[in-house]
Amino acid sequence: MEVKMKRKNGIKIVILTIVMILIVGGGISGKVNERRETYKYIGLFSKVLSLVKSNYIKEVKTRDLIYGALKGMMKTLDPYSQFMDPETYREMQIETEGKFEGLGISIWIRDGQLTVVSPIEGTPAYEIGIQAGDRIVKIDGESTKDITLQDAVKKMRGKKGTSVVLTIEREGIDEPLEFTIVRGVIIVKSIPYSFLTEDKIGYIRIREFKKSAGKNLEIALKELEKEGMQGLILDLRNNHGGLLNEAVEVCDKFLPKNSLIVSTEGRISSQNLKYLSSEVPHPDYPLVVLINKGSASASEVVAGAIQDYGRGTIIGEKSFGKARVQSVLTLEDGSGLRLTTAYYLTPKGRNIDEKGIDPDIEVKLPTLPKIVSKIASKGYFRGFSQKYLLIHPDVNKEFRVKLAYLDEFSLFLKEKKFDLKEKEWKSATPEIKRELRIAITRQALGERIAYEITRDGDIQFQKAVEVIKEELSHRTLAQAGK
Structure with missing residues (x-):
């Protein structure tokens, strides 16, 4: 009997906490009808909880029932708002550290x-x-x-x-x-690598807007400028976003001081914010931002601001289209709440949620042949490259995939019982050679060098180089005409 009383008291404490939270919210709003409705449904919730605890076929923990109800509550909002139990919340915090x-x-x-x-x-x-x-x-x-x-x-x-x-x-x-x-x-490194091409065009890859992304970009820019950079390619492809303040700091490097970078618009006035640039920007060299359908959220903040001010050219494919601001709230038992609280708007007031950002110049990457996707899905490019490097460890920047290596690879696939069709193999030979070269050089030389020496097959990168060269040429002619 004593045990049952303790459980009931536990339920009352939990319910009372929820009631107090909702009553306070209702009091602030001053809407009497809403407050009455809150009482009504909290009473219903309490009744159902009590019935489940008393009558369900198995004994269940109050915590599990409450957590389940809170998760269900979030599901009625949008796919992005969620209640996180303490374990999930800790994992989310670890992930943001990279x-x-x-x-x-x-x-x-x-x-x-x-x-x-x-x-x-x-x-x-x-x-x-x-x-x-x-x-x-x-x-x-x-x-x-x-x-x-x-x-x-x-x-x-x-x-x-x-x-x-x-x-x-x-x-x-x-x-x-x-x-x-x-x-x-x-x-996850915010900026895994950067380099300068032989044409003095800088390239910086921003993988994700983690902590210190803005600071790391500043370091990369200064190094490239010291080497004589004349134009910049900022690669935001497959960057799913991150911290809004880091995206703002990135825009700071390129936009005039006190420019509106992004604004947020929510249901309550405290969510209506404006973010302005606060630094003196870097030199006004030609700028290209690369995006694709994997560029989302904070990436779209940067691309949208650069596009609205005409500071650079956006090249690639339409971005993902996520313009929802989410607030992460820590709760007293160590759980957390991720809640959509606002939309963000570009400087010109565009809401690109579910729409994405259209590039100024669209360049679509070709779809990989089916056989290439199947080989990749089995991990065979990586598997063969590991085997290859055991026999040929002296791979350098000049490495190319010869026909003899392709023969070795086809034997490797047959050993793995891969269904190799000769017609498909022959038609996809250029793509197979490229994927093999990328896999082998990545393992032998690292990501930065692998991309640097295989970028000739990246048509979006090549278009960016072309646009920057044209801009530099126009500036030279304009200067000569003065």
């Missing part, structure tokens, strides 16, 4: 489907060939229909060395692809 264990993909619910916003470079998901826009239809054989983001993350995250099977639907490919991905330690 190190965690898992696959290395950002996911979202789009049109009711679990969708990859972008894979993170250098991670298991990226290296096996997961792409922005892929629809995850199964996780370990279980359908993702009606799955929540929180549940999807839990299913995909796990200890290093364990594996998960994702079944993917991809635009341009008729049948689903199955990827077996071994989880790893994910370390």
Whole structure:
């Protein structure tokens, strides 16, 4: 009897806390009818909770019931608002620091489907060939229909060395692809690499807007400017976003002081904010920002501001279209709430949520042939490159994939019982050679050098170089005419 009384008291304390929170909110609003309705439904909630505790076939913990109800409450809002139990909240905090264990993909619910916003470079998901826009239809054989983001993350995250099977639907490919991905330690650097081309055009890759992204960009810019940079390519492709204040700090480098960078618009006045540039910008050299359908949120803040002011040229593909500001609130028991509180608007007042940013110059990357996607989904490019480097460890910047290496690779695939069709193999030879070169040089020389020496196959990068050269030429002619 004593035990039952303690449980009931526990329920009362929890319910009272919820009632107090909601009553205070109602008092502030001054809407008497809303306050009465709050009392009514809190009473209903309390009644159902009590009935479940007293009559359900199994004994259940009050905490589990309350947490389940709170998760259900968030599901009535939008796919992005969520209640996080203490464990999930701690994982989210660790992830924002840039190190965690898992696959290395950002996911979202789009049109009711679990969708990859972008894979993170250098991670298991990226290296096996997961792409922005892929629809995850199964996780370990279980359908993702009606799955929540929180549940999807839990299913995909796990200890290093364990594996998960994702079944993917991809635009341009008729049948689903199955990827077996071994989880790893994910370390995310905001700016993994930068370099200067022989034409004195700088390239900076911003992978994610983590803490210190603005500070790291400043360091990279100063180094490139010291080397004589005449134009800049800022690569935001597959950058799913991050911290808004870091995106603002990035814009600070390129826009005049006191320029409006982004504004937020919410239901309550305290969410209506304006973010202005506060620094003296870097020199006005030609600027190109690369985006694709994996560029989202904070990436779109940067691209939108640069585009609205005409400070640079946006090249690539339409961005993802996420313009929702989410506030993360810590609750007293260690749990957390991620709540959509506002939309953000570009300097010209554009709300690009669910619309995305259209590039000034559209350059679509070609769809990889089906055979290439299938080889990648099995991890065979990476597997062969590891085997190759054991025999040929002296790979350098001049490395090219010769026909003899292709023969070795086809034998490797046959050993793996891969269904190799000669016609498909021959038609996809250029793409297979490129993917092999990328995989081998990445493992032998690292990400930066691998991209630097394979960028000739990146048509979006090449278009950016062309645009910057044209701009430099126009400026030279204009200067000569003065």
